[in-house]
Amino acid sequence: MANNVNITSTGIKKVLRLYNEKQALAEYIWNGFDAKADTISIDYTANALGTIESLSVADNGYGINFSLLKDKFNPFYESEKALEQRIHLHKSTMHGKNGVGRLTFFTFAxxxxxxxxxEENGLFKNGSIQVAVGELNHYEAKLLNEDVKGKATGTKVSFSNVQFSEQSMELSIIPYLQAEFCWFLELHKNRGFSIFINGEPLAYQDNIIDQEDGLVFRYPESNTIFKVKFIQWKESLHKELSKNYFVNHKGQEVYKDYTTLNKKADEYYHSVFIESEFFDEFDFSSTDYEAQVKLYARTKSSPEYKFLIKKVNELLRAKRKPFLKEFSNKLMEKYALEGVLPDFQESEAAQRTDLVETLKLMYELQPKLFSGLSIDQKKAFVRLTHVLLNSNERSQLFQVIEGIVELEAEEKEELSSFLAG
Known part of the structure; x- marks a missing residue:
């Protein structure tokens, strides 16, 4: 069964131009999980020169039904513009769905x-599909067996003429996959989800800086129990960012949302996993008005939920403080090496200490003040801070900072007290 479509191979490559081999390989893993797999196996071999001789990604998902093959390869049948729009949606909110990931092999093979x-109508069928890099708008499909014995579904995709080396796999691609999937594997840990590379589990635990498990928050009025696990990651979680994951009593994720400390211009990458029977019948989509109408519904307006979020935010801030304090020390060391800090005489040691401690506190309260600045902007900001600290207008620094970023009540009080002292 051969198929040709209107969109050109060049057009497909243009739309997928932002992918590299790391992201492409991750897409094949996401394809497996999207097919309801719980186990993904990446297997590769290399020769004595470190050249990859074979590479495959296998999953135990529900497979690719040949009667739905045209739908599964749906991106082939869309215009370039429509495909690009779908990829934008796919990269921000979805993973290997809609067939997009199947085309990215051209980046490395x-x-x-x-x-x-x-499985179809009680029979287990087996087939193969082939696509070559020169004809991404063409695929060859063959149904090989219409009554497979053993009754196990799944898909294995094999790549030929792989262009990256064994060293790239070990030093670049595997660390990328650790950061890409660590939160997902942790979320589904109790359900046995796993990724194996040449038979060994993907060791994402290397990406954990800090974790606290077994936390229990109990809302006293209704005796509602929330089991909470906190993890701080060493590296960015790529597109996933920092989120709260809400899990029902069966261990199934029902909702996820960004934490209040997500993207605060620091490197505090974290995930919070929250399990409770409270989420079995929870309506996360209700507006405040709808929640008032549904008097007995479990929604974000429920006192239990508000209690939970308050406790989670307190946990995140408490965990973040020592991290920011340590990072502020490293930032000042960097500023000294970059020549951002002014030169001080021995007699001005007290002024230097005052400036450094003020900058550290400002970073700990609002890292955004220090993000995205060029060297010249850093110098200007530091010198302005130094001038205000050593003038009769020291208190004006508070107004300057408040005019740049929004401070919470606690942060205002801490900064004001420090500057007054």
Whole structure:
């Protein structure tokens, strides 16, 4: 079964131009999880020169049904513009769905072949699909067996003429996959989700800086129990960012949302996993008005939920403080090396200490003040701070900072007290 479509191979490459081999390989893993797999296996071999001789990604998902093949390869049948719009949505809110990930092999290999087993009307069928890099708008599909014995579904995609080396796999791609999937594997840990590379589990635990498990928040009025796990990650979680994950009593994720400390211009990457029977019948989509109408519904307006979020935010801020304090010390060391800090005479040691401690406190309260600045902007900001600290207008520094970023009540009080002292 051969298929040709209107969109050109060049057009597909243009739309997928932002992918690299790390992101592309991750897409094949996401394809497996999107197919309801719980186990993904990446296997590769290399020769004595470190050249990859074989590479495959296998999953135990529901496979690719040949009667739905045209839908599964749906991106082939869309205009370039429509495909680009879908990828934008896919990269921000979805993963391997809609077939997009199947095309990205051109970033690292010459061709790809899918061998898939699926169930249809009580029979287990097996087939293969082939796509070459020179003809991404063309695929060849063959139904190989219409009554497979063993009754196990899944898909294995094999790549030919792989362009990256064994060293790239070990030093670049695997660390990327650790950061890409650590939160996902932790979220589904109790359900046995796993990724294996040449038979060894993907060691994402290397990306954990701090964690606290077994936390219990109890809302006294209704005796509602929330089990909470906090993890701080060493590296960015890529597109996932820092989120709260809400899990029902069966261990199934029902909702996720950004934490209040997500993207605060620091490197405090974190995830919070919250499990409770309270989320079994929870309506996360209700507006405040709808929640008032549904008097007995569990919504974000429920006192239990508000209590939970308050406790989670307190936990995050408490965990973040020592991290920011340590990072502020490193920032001042960097500023000294970059020549951002003014030169002080021995007799001005007290002024230097005052300036450094003030800058550190400002960073700990609002890292955004220090983000995205050029060297010249850093110098100007530091010198302005130094001038105000050593003038009769020391208190004006508070107004300057408040005019740049929004401070919470606690932060205002802490900064005001420090500057007054």
């Amino acid at each position: 010459h061709s790809a072949e899918w061998n898939t087993t699926y």
